[in-house]
Amino acid sequence: MSLRTKIILWFVALHLVFAALAVVILFEQRFLLFVIEVLFAVSILVSYRLINALFVPLDLIRTGADLIGERDFTSRFVPIGQPEMDRLIAIYNQMIDRLREERIAAEEQQHLLQNIVQASPSGIVIFNFDGAVEQMNPAAERLLRDPRVAEALPSVAAGESRLMALGGARRLKVRRAEFRDRGFVKSFVLLEELTEELRLTEKSAYEKLIRMMSHEVNNSVGTVRSLLESLLRYGDQIGADDRDDFTTAVTVSSSRMDALNRFMSGFADVVRLPAPALRETDLAEVLEQLAMLMRPELEQRNIALRLDLARGGAVSVDRSQIEQVVLNVLRNAMESIGRDGAIDVAWRGRVLTIADTGAGIDAAAREELFTPFFTTKREGRGLGLTIVQEILTNHHLPFTLGNRAGRGAEFRIEFGQPAAG
DSSP states (O other): OOOOHHHHHHHHOOOOOOOOHHHHTTOOOHHHHHHHHHHHHHHHHHHHHHHHHHHHHHHHHHHHHHHHHHHHOSSOOOOOOOOHHHHHHHHHHHHHHHHHHHOOOOEHHHHHHHHHHHOSEEEEEEEOOTTEEEEOOHHHHHHHHHHHHHHHHGGTTTEEEEEEEEOOOOOEEEEEEEETTTEEEEEEEEEEEEEHHHHHHHHHHHHHHHHHHHHHHHHHHHHHHHHHHHHHHGGGGEEEEEEHHHHHHHHHHHHHHHHHHHHHHHHHHHOOOOOOOOOOEEEHHHHHHHHHHHEEEEEEEEEEEEEOOOOOOEHHHEEHHHHHHHHHHHHHHHHHOOEEEEEEEEEEEEEEEEEEEOOOOHHHTTTTTTTTOOOOOTOSSHHHHHHHHHHHTHHHHTTEEOOOOOOSSSEEEEEOOOOOO
16 A cells, blocks of 8 residues: 555544544534534545645656666656746756766767777777677687687786787787776777788888998998909019918908808898889799709708699789799798708699798797898898798788698798789
C-alpha cells in the first residue's frame, strides 16, 4: 500500500470517527448535525485534494528518476501553474537538457575518436579489463599478421616503449599506455612503423659522413700518390744497395694509395646510387648468368648452388641493380657457409628466395643487419646490405631476411603481381 493511500485512509477514518461523535452528541439538533456532516464531507474532499497536491512533487521526482534511469533525456515536463511545482519542473528540464547535451557531445567525441582510430596509420590495440584484445584498427590488424609482433605485445609493460626489428630492415616501435574506463584501468598499445623514417635518417647521416671522408681521403691520396711518383725519379740517386728497397717501398706505398682510393670508391657508390631504370627483365636468365659467374669460387669452397627457376613472367626492374642485390646476397650466403654446404635459389610465384646452410643470423646481430657500417666480417665495410636495402626500397619490393627452419638463413624478395597489359 502506497504512502498516499495510507494518508487518505487515515483522514477518512478520522473524519468518520468525528462524524460518529457528532451524531451521538448532536442527534437531537438535526439541522446543526446536517451542517457538521456537510463540513466533514467538504473537509474530506479538501484533504484529498491537498494530499494529491502534496504528492505531485514526489510523483514528478519518481517519474524523472525513472526517465533518467532509462537514459531518456528527451522527455520534458510541462509547467502546471503552481509556482513551487513550476520551479521544480524548470530545474528538472534544465538538468535534463544539460544531460542530453553532454550525452550528444560525448557520443560525437566517441564517434570522432573511433574515426581517428580507424583512420590512423599507426596500429592501435585496445585491451579490456582482463587484458584480452577488445578492439584494434585496420593498421594494427595488418601489423599483427606477423606472429612476432603478436607474441611481443604481452611482454611490453605499461609506460614502456620498445623498438622491434622484424624480418629484413623493418623497424616497429611498440608503446603501451593505460587509461581509465568507468573507474577501471585498461591499456592500449600503439604500433608505429618506423622503417622508412629510420632508413632516411640513417641514409642522410651516412651520406654526409661518406662525402666528408671521400673528400678528405681523395685529397690526401692524390697528393701522396703524386709525391710518391716524384720520389721514384730520385731512384738513380740512391745507392745501388738500397735502390731496390727504395723502389719497392715507394711502389708498395703507391699501390696502397690506389687500394685506399678503391676502398673509398666503394663507399661513394652508396651515395651515387641512381634511381632504377626499369626494364622488363627475365629474372631466371639473370640468376642463371650470376650462377655461372660465381660457380668457380663456389666449387673451390665445395658449395653446391641449386637453382629452381620458373620460366616466363618478366619483372620490371633495373637489371644491373638487381644483379648487384643477388650478388651481395649470394656472397653473404657463401661467406656464412665458409666451406662444404649448399645455396638454394628459387624463383617461383614471383617470389625469389635465396637460402643457405650456413650458421644463420645471430640473435645479437639481427637488429643491426641493415644498419650502415655494421658488419660481422673481419674486413667488411658494413654497406653490402645497406646497398641491398636501398635498391629494393627504390624498386618498392618487399623483402625479409631471417633464419630458415633447421639451419641457415633465407633472403626473400616479393616482386608482386605483373602490371595489366
